[in-house]
Amino acid sequence: MSNIEFAEGKILASISQGVGRVVFNQPEKRNAMSVNMWEGLGQALDLFAEDSAVRCVVLQGAGDKAFVSGADISQFEKVRNNADAQKEYDRLTSAGRLRLSTYEKPVIAQIRGFCMGGGLGIAMSTDIRIASEDSQFGIPAAKLSIAYGFDMVRALVDLVGPAHAHMILMTGERFDAREAERIGLVNRVVPADQLDATVETLTATLAGNAPLSLRTNKMTVKAVLQDAADRDMEAIRAAMAGCFDSADYKEGRRAFMEKRKPVFTGA
Template sequence: MSNMEFANGKILASIADGVGRVVFNQPEKRNAMSVDMWGGMGEALDLFAEDPGVRCVVLQGAGDKAFVSGADISQFEKARSNADAQQEYDRITGAGRIKLANYPKPVIAQIRGFCMGGGLGIAMATDIRIASDDSQFGIPAARLGIAYNFDMVRALVDLVGPAQAHLILMTGDRFPAAEAERFGLVNKVVPVAELEATVAKLAATMAANAPLSLKTNKQTVKAVLRDPADRDLDAIRAAMAACFDSADYREGRRAFMEKRKPAFTGS
């Protein structure tokens, strides 16, 4: 197991048993995302992307109060004081957002406590969201006098539909975990005591599967959600062909016939 720190310790990263883990580590501010934390998250994701031993990534918040409660509002006066400042803020933090949105490996959000605003944006950019039953969700933009960018709103609409997206955005209310599950914001809600084990089991299952298959299936799901003109179907066909030509596919067939667990290598 290896442990790393980024953004002056506000982003923690570790690798164990094929799973890379990123921890948002600002519990005194309910893990609100500072500008530096966006950069640190991007660095950790880059490291995991380049490591063939990392098959799956888990994002979580430090402590028991929040996954990510949103952006660090203490930076708003300087970093997001007007439209021009907001554009610069988006430029600085955009690298981390883009990396997460386009990440090739499976990503799970392990959510406990507050998952609000930009924190919900991070969660929505992951592939699977598992929440504890004491979690709370919301986008309080209307209470701050701001609006969210197209990509985040589109992700929200893709998950919950336009009617629930209007409710979430126009009220700025907090919604309990059970309601978030009903909306489609999260895949599953579990008791607090079961959250860690549930995510660990899910991550281990994904880490044991064929990496090329995981990457290609994720790529295809992402393409389905894009406008037809933005879909690179040639790239998807090439990725599919690589799966069928891979050593892992041969290993998968042999393991099935021999009634044993496959040992995939990602090649």
Template sequence: MSSTEFADGKILASIQDGVGRVVFNQPEKRNAMSVNMWEGMGQALDIFAEDPGVRCVVLAGAGDKAFVSGADISQFEKVRNNADAQKEYDRLTSAGRLKLSTYEKPVIAQIRGFCMGGGLGIAMSCDIRIASEDSQFGIPAAKLSIAYGFDMVRALVDLVGPAHAHMILMTGERFDAREAERIGLVNRVVPAAALEETVAKLTATLAANAPLSLTTNKRTVKAVCADRADRDMAKIQAAMAACFDSNDYKEGRRAFMEKRKPVFTGT
């Protein structure tokens, strides 16, 4: 497994056994996201998107203290010191955010430690969130006199509902992994020692499943959550038809009849 560095080594990308892995590598700042880290994450995702051998992607933080603790506040005075600067910050980081939120392959957030603010936004943009028991969550916007964008708030409401979203946003307080699991913010909580193994088993399952089915079902779930006017039903129907016309569908039927594991190629 070789690793490629982006953002001056603060984003690490690697591929192994059909799984692309992005590591937020700024542990001295609890993996807080700088502007160039957003760009680096987008570059890593592009590599994985273009590689048909990559079946799913994992996002994780370096070390055991944080997934992503939020935006790099040390940059705020320079790049987010007023409303106009915030617009420019959004422009600089929007490409990476858009790539993650519209990514076609399955994305898993492997969460350990702090998952705060913009870091929680990253996790919410993933399809599945697995957290260690020692994880901490929160959106401290109210403690900084800032407001989060519509897309992030909508993602939060979609996951936990308006009542829990109000509590999270209005208090700005931290809450633990079990509370995150209770309100539906994460899929599963496991002991810290079992986090890597749990995610590895999950990615092995996804990597063995039919790629066309994974991407089509992901697209459909997103469409269900989107406004009716934003749903491209023709695209969804075409993707569904492609699944049924695929070589993989033939392989799946043959494997079932022959009582063996299917070997999918994404065609």
């Protein structure tokens, strides 16, 4: 399908071969996220959630300069100029953030160029992060006299541990893709000219796997990282039972015995 535009064309959505793709489309500002882009991201994710043919989602930035360079600082004077304005900014962007953080389908961040601040927060909300060698990372909060919310800091600590989180947050400095890979912030780093092909291979694998299994395993991994009191163990057990009772499980067993590739339907 051709691109569907959200947020006045600053969020582009498309679907091809079981993969939903979101492009952050503000290259003149290195794809910095404006308030309405957050709303558009949520709308794009809703579009993919309603389409059973979409097995996984890729997020990427337009052009080769940035994934997302952070929040759109040009809006700060108007929408984030003090603590009360920050609360309103959080309210306006919370729907998109929540939609991404609770999304059931696998989400991949295809990172090239700058992945900074809130952009890194977006990447950390995905399940798998693939970066090109020329990518740059950082959280410059200390250079702006701002602090990031608990959920983003927790995601950072979950990925890299407290020692690396302190270094990233306290220095506010940029670091390269190989360092991001070393500390566990990204899954894989590849040459820039191999980024598209690497992500395409990965999405083809995910699109061919059993949707119920992908959803349940994603749910379980998220639960492991939650406080015990916040885990919905009944939902996890029900999802696991659904996998074993599914037609896809029967298809998987048959395909294994018949030495062929399974055809999963998500049922």
